Amino acid sequence: MVDLAQQMRRHYHDSVELQFREKQGRMPHSGTEIRRAMLEDAYFKAWSALRYSAQEQTWWSVQPQVERNAAQISAEAAAVARRRGPGSLRLDPKLAMPRDVTAMDIHLMPGCFHTEYSPGDVSTAAMYWHGTAVFSAGLKMRHNGGGVARSIAHFLKCSRPDFSPKHLLDIGCSAGNQLLPYLDVYPELIGHGIDVSAPLLRYAHARARSLGYPVHYSQQDARSLDYPDASFDLVVSSFFLHEQSPSTNRKVLREAYRVLRPGGIMVHMELPPTNAVDPYYNFYLDWDAYYNNEPHYASFRKFDLATECAKAGFASDSFFARRIPNWGTVSESEFAESARGERPAPEHGNGASWYIFGAVR
Numbered sequence: 001m002v003d004l005a006q007q008m009r010r011h012y013h014d015s016v017e018l019q020f021r022e023k024q025g026r027m028p029h030s031g032t033e034i035r036r037a038m039l040e041d042a043y044f045k046a047w048s049a050l051r052y053s054a055q056e057q058t059w060w061s062v063q064p065q066v067e068r069n070a071a072q073i074s075a076e077a078a079a080v081a082r083r084r085g086p087g088s089l090r091l092d093p094k095l096a097m098p099r100d101v102t103a104m105d106i107h108l109m110p111g112c113f114h115t116e117y118s119p120g121d122v123s124t125a126a127m128y129w130h131g132t133a134v135f136s137a138g139l140k141m142r143h144n145g146g147g148v149a150r151s152i153a154h155f156l157k158c159s160r161p162d163f164s165p166k167h168l169l170d171i172g173c174s175a176g177n178q179l180l181p182y183l184d185v186y187p188e189l190i191g192h193g194i195d196v197s198a199p200l201l202r203y204a205h206a207r208a209r210s211l212g213y214p215v216h217y218s219q220q221d222a223r224s225l226d227y228p229d230a231s232f233d234l235v236v237s238s239f240f241l242h243e244q245s246p247s248t249n250r251k252v253l254r255e256a257y258r259v260l261r262p263g264g265i266m267v268h269m270e271l272p273p274t275n276a277v278d279p280y281y282n283f284y285l286d287w288d289a290y291y292n293n294e295p296h297y298a299s300f301r302k303f304d305l306a307t308e309c310a311k312a313g314f315a316s317d318s319f320f321a322r323r324i325p326n327w328g329t330v331s332e333s334e335f336a337e338s339a340r341g342e343r344p345a346p347e348h349g350n351g352a353s354w355y356i357f358g359a360v361r
């Protein structure tokens with residue numbers, strides 16, 4: 001799919017863009033215009049059908065194994081959780097699931113993030129864990145390796161050497177794969193992860209405990225956290241905000257501000273906003289909004305991040321937004337230079353770099 005996508009961009013420039021210019025006497029201004037021009041194009045239709053099918057097959061490739069072993073995986077997760085060890089798990093069976101999660105199967109994953117098929121179930125988490133490994137197999141990002149978290153943690157180390165966080169909160173932590181690497185980079189850190197999905201949190205807790213990480217997982221809605229004010233030095237999220245409505249994101253930013261101590265830092269890894277990339281890449285990225293059950297994708301990318309962080313309470317001059325290289329794909333000295341803003345990070349796409357934004361409390 002990665003090769004076909006690169007080929008599609010060439011095809012667009014060689015054919016669809018030329019036709020557009022001939023007809024309109026100008027270049028397309030936006031991803032929306034390019035999408036309209038591409039809708040009847042045979043290459044786009046074939047690529048789009050293949051991509052949709054590849055997304056479905058991602059889940060189908062792991063579903064039978066997960067279903068066959070569901071009882072055993074859940075029993076093992078429960079056994080690890082009963083063992084003495086670091087960290088904890090706090091579930092809230094009364095928590096109402098947000099509509100953004102229940103309305104449709106995001107990424108076409110059967111059951112979405114939250115469905116429980118039996119008491120103590122972790123099969124949704126096993127689907128997510130193994131499915132995302134299949135999905136990212138051809139990319140540089142290797143989702144389960146925690147590359148986003150490792151990159152952000154090293155970015156903080158390089159760009160703010162005096163910052164030494166003790167308490168971390170990961171919002172929408174899923175199975176915790178983008179949480180644990182922070183504790184590798186900052187060994188003094190105590191991790192907290194919240195998510196609405198009980199199966200994912202059970203899995204995350206069993207995994208962190210069996211690996212010996214002190215992480216406290218808790219089932220909460222990010223719009224209304226139960227932590228006291230100023231509880232954390234670092235609040236992060238990854239691949240989370242683009243799945244939320246604008247009104248949810250405003251509440252999440254306000255909660256992040258509230259639970260950070262003064263001087264604490266918020267960092268989100270997200271899709272690059274519409275104004276940070278060219279019109280073709282906007283068209284390409286927004287594909288998920290139309291065909292991959294990601295209804296907020298395009299609206300999130302239009303969200304004015306700096307203004308919204310300021311509305312949440314953060315000082316405007318503390319806002320930052322940039323690409324950082326994916327840790328491990330460039331040398332450590334190149335990474336450090338990019339982190340300090342001395343050289344540009346690679347272009348966004350296929351896990352070569354991450355787009356991050358945030359602010360200081």
Ligand SMILES: C[S@@+](CC[C@H](N)C(=O)[O-])C[C@H]1O[C@@H](n2cnc3c(N)ncnc32)[C@H](O)[C@@H]1O
Nearest residue numbers: 098113172173174178195196197221222238239
């Ligand atoms: C795409 S996943 C994020 C994955 C994870 N951060 C990572 O990088 O692998 C989005 C997660 O957010 C959770 N979620 C969605 N809405 C939420 C909310 N309002 N509060 C807390 N968690 C939420 C979902 O259950 C899901 O696990």
